[in-house]
Amino acid sequence: MRALSLLVTRRPWLVLGLWGLLALLSAYPASLAPRGLSANPGGLENAESTRVTTLLRERFGETDTNTALLVTRHDPPLGTPAGQEAYNRLLAGLEEVAGVSRVLPAGAQGSVPTVSEDGRLSLTVAQIPLEDGATQTLARVRAYVAQAEAAAGGLSVGVTGGQAIADDFTEFAESDTKRSELTALPLTALVLLGVFGALVATGLPLAVGVLSITVAMAGLYGLTRVTEVSSFAQSIITMLGLGAGIDYALLMVNRFREELGQDPDPRAAAARTVLTAGRSVLFSGLTVAIAMAALILPPIAFVRSMGLGGVLVVLLTVLASVTALPALLALLGERVNSPRRLRLPWTAGAGSSGAWTAFARRVTRRPGLAALLSVLFLLLLAWPAREMQTGYAGAWGLTPGVESRDALADVRDLGAGGLLSQFEVILDLEGQRYGPEDRARFQGVVEDLRALPGVQTVVSPFLTPADLVGGEGEGGGTDTLAALSLLNARSFSADRTLLRVTVVPGSYLRADQIDPFQARLRGALAASGFPFLLGGAPIGEREFSRAITGALPTAVLTVFAATFLLLMVAFRSLLVPLKSLLMNTLTVGAAYGVVTLVVQGGFLAGPLGIPDDVGVLDSSLPLLLFAVLFGLSMDYEIFLLSRVQEEVLRGHPNDEAVVLAVGRTARIITSAALIMFIVFCAFIAGRVVANKSIGLGLAVAVALDATLVRLVLVPAFLKLAGRWNWWLPGWLDRLLPRVRIEH
Template sequence: MSRLLYRLGHGAAAHPWRTLSAWLLTAAAVVGLSVAVGGTPQDDYNVTEARAQVGIEMLRDHLIGAGNTFARVVVHDRAGEAPSPKVLDDLAGRLRAMPHVVQVSPPQVSGDGDTALVGVTYDVPVTDPDLMGNLTPLERAVAPVRTAGLQVELGGEVPEQAAAPMRGQGEVIGVVAALLILVLAFGSVVSAGLPIAVALGGLAVGSAGVTLLAATMDVSTAAPMVATMVGLGVGIDYALLLVTRHVEYLRAGHSVPDAAGRAVATAGRSVVFASSTVLVSLMGLRLAGLPVYSSFGFATAIAVVSVMAAALTLVPALCRFAGLRLLPRRVRKARAQGGVPLTARWAAKVGRRPLPWAVAATVLMLGLAVPALDMRTWPQDPSSQSTELTTRRAYDLVAAEYGAGANGPLTVVADRRDVTDARVESIRAALLGRDDIVAVTPTVTSPDGALAVFDAVPAYGPTDERTGGLVSDVRASLPGGVEVTGTTAFFSDIADLLAGRLWLVIAFVVALSVVLLAMVFRSVVIPVKAAVMNLLSIAAAYGVMVVVFQWGWGTELLGLDHPLAVSSWVPILMFAILFGLSMDYEVFLLSRIREDWERTGDAHGSVVRGLSATGRVISSAAAIMVAVFLGFATEVDVVVKMLGVGMAVAILLDATVVRMVLVPATMSLLGRWNWWVPAWLDRVLPTVRAEVTDADLPATARAADVPSLPEPERVPVGAR
């Protein structure tokens, strides 16, 4: 592979205009194809493994509109007067005239009379393209009521899917922060701008690829956001690694094409295997049991492959255009940089007393992870959103006027072939007699007489920690042929399902990653240790997320007004993405350490020199990733906030505590045992190497027009 990658990098740099033209033509073709035949992201909320889905299907089969989506219009008079009946009648007429509406319920007036709740039932699921993300018909219908001076807020599934659109500020913040970090780290505007340009180019093709994916399968409307978040971060990281290695070869006096070829053959090989670990982790999302996670995995994989391809081809071409301008001015003037790199001094310091450093770092990570034991998950709910959203204001109005449980009633569906009407009424009476049920609606029979349906209103809101137990208790008290469904029951099922599947995803991703690393580094200790450390950093991120969101220690800083449960969607998605990203840094660092180890046989010195060679690029890459993720934490949607905060914390801990303390400390403790592998396993495992030495590359002559530049000072093992 090394010679193939060398030819790819050297050829791209030797013929930059051809490479750029080929890339632009490919990008134009992919984008054009996506415009012509691409699909539109559309969620699939059917979860066959959720018990509530049984009741939903029963409703869909026998009640027109039931089991599909709905909306709520909450009309409130701030002066405390009752809304005019004529205003409400006119509103109902406009609501009935909207597309796909099959029923508008009579206004349900609050006890004090100043609020009316109007339900709207549709004949299609919320994922229908006519409804998904489209609030315009509802806004037009309620506009005259607002003009009349009444407060109108929108709730229910349709508004919830449209009320908190992505603003796109996360990408802007991430790109600007990345540029500043790279300028400060490398002292060259060209070196700073090149990785960002490459990442954005690859991400553009990846986004078009996601659109093409949407033409072949249901792709969640949130999948492009996740793909962008990850693609932007890893794209900059991959390009940055290649540019850094290219600059090293330039400083050693190689010609620009030769430096580009060597950079792609060495660092590019690390990029290939690092991206492979990300793809392995993303494929684990399919085991989560929900279709939405499969679309997350495929969409993000497309973005990762696109930015990887851009890094391997565009970086050498753009490096040819940049020439020696990639070097800081002081290096171009042939002034050597004296002194020992900070990362080398730090690695030597940790290596001198590895045990105390390892213990201290482990205690810190475990301490941060402890709050994760208290994690409570629940799917996204309007009560967790910002008060600037109409869905949150509608939720609060309903809770204040009708009771907290009115936002999440339990729908009881009875098959009349299995349960008599008398039995249904006895079930209603039993539920009404419970302390945790405050109201039960009259029974409704389906037009074909097959079903008996009624709602039970809990005494507390859907996100209350007692809700899951309530759903389980009610189900346990019901006979066969009777199901509990509705949004609250459905969310409870999803929370339980994802909590159980998390361990399956973890086992799959960890096992495959360990095997892949064992193949790459010919070691048993290295991959197991890497997996444990990655699990530790992710657990610590979970713990911080619990403290910030569930315990409420940082909600105000994020624009939230109260503590809330961790979204059920977040832990699995975070794990799959973060494990792959952490393995990126592991491959980048260990490939350089192993390269030095194979050349010198010095177990301790290779750690110091490897960390010295990669410390700056890994730290800069991690800082960029943290900035990108924190940029997404500024979005309105609370799930995006959780993903942004959780992944930023994990990357920060991984790049500091893990890479700068635990890795050098444990490798110093283990010495030669780091590279131990049983002979039988060494024979069985395919031979794969993440990085190669210059001896593996074709011999090339230094270009005559390239000035001799000072080589970076060799880092002594005992550096202080």
């Protein structure tokens, strides 16, 4: 660390030149990164739904199982000659859109209702590619629809479907992130101005945050070239880059001003800042990176990309904080306080705060009561998390006003929402070809499925011509024969050893409604005697959710173990690491409880702009919140404990060391937390509910952690534990490496 401090303070122009070159090279790829992000959660290689999709593609020849649903409002109604003519023109043009392989007009969905009783609302299905070209095809469909609306005058068309929902997630996740940055930066600048009372000092943390985000986004672009990257990765990079970057810079600048007050030589002050606050930043960043690495554990590229993005931005933020920032400080010297410091009480000095010191003395006078009340309050906030349900919210994970969500609401009102929750069933004849003797058994399975509660229709070879054309016997002739031929082709594999039926529920199934429905399907299929596989979007969603939540225990234990070892080495203690894990767990639990209460339960959802019909939390949210919260909570823990340890090593008794440490760190911790709070709250104003949930959970946790936990609960605990805080068995003390952190 000493060599680093000398390098960055003796050759500041070289360090800044290298960072400037890196930022310049990163600017263009960083601007391209959002285009390569995806809201598609992906699949699991050996999952049942993945095997079904593979069989449909390889054995049934299904290549265009992806659909776009067009909800059309007609004026005049569809039943009138003018309304029908306008609709026919819409269909004719839609069939010509590149990438659209088939168009199923309203009335061609069997028994699924696709036209309202008054003829003013209809549903059209367009088949588009499943993977390659899906987004581009959908964009062309939407562009065509916009032209058709303008030309017809009496048509209003909304587009939804799985691809439309995923593309809207990606678009609004990007735009929400940009808006959050623009909102948070000026507010953060005001807070920093209040903390430092100087424009130059205010600009330094902002510069570090923007620098680390730019380079991290360039790295994210590189990641998009080799794997699928979550659209949430951009949000994670922005949150951590701004939040942690400003936190670390705040700590460094504050320490530099303190050192400058003792020694006017700016290079010497900057070097001591690296050796003291820089050590804390390095150690703190390592704990955040370890926590974010927990997201790399699930075997899902979508989730791993968020972990890689988080680790990347944290490491870059630490690197910028201990190299670029001290180089700037060495050059600026006393000008860091320019143009002139504001004469406000909280900007009076970089040292100890009399008010916070007095507060710490009051807490440590009655530590038992303070600890008990704090723990009870956190447990009360965590209580709703017992009812947490996770899954993929689909279009309901977007706010009203987004096209795919609003159009899906119309599909639901038509009674056709089940088209987005179809289950694919593959029945296996175990290598034997389908023959006349199998017909009765196959038909019996279809009838059993059709009779299940909540099933609207079952697509099978046993549909009648009337079913195919809307149930009224209209149509017929070559159209009906063509439909029957297509139906037969989709129902049997090429070698006629696999049978396929598609089960369409009566409504769109939310994540919390899928498991009961699939249990009924599996019960009926198990009784059929056929070996079977069950797939489709609902099954894939549940498998994906279980894979993520199943990785949570492993991630938690890994982070706990690594963090415990790091804190034990840093603070030469067994009790301090255990206490830190417990405190952080309480904070995470409280955040879980609040998010569950608001997003899932609907409490105060309206004022926060969160729809009350989401029903579930995004499946990645518990793991994501744990990783980010645990890492950021350790920032404040290390800031406080390193100062306590520093005071103990100076010879102060444990109780006095705790009071002095709170007096010296509380202002920085609360200021940093306020900045974090602003950054996270900016995400609550977005249109993607998962981002809003992340922002809400992080804002609540940071507010609790920097006030109730770090400034009340931790000092109370340290007071109660007394000399046991710093106890370590002698044999273990001799084995551990020596590391000293302070700030």
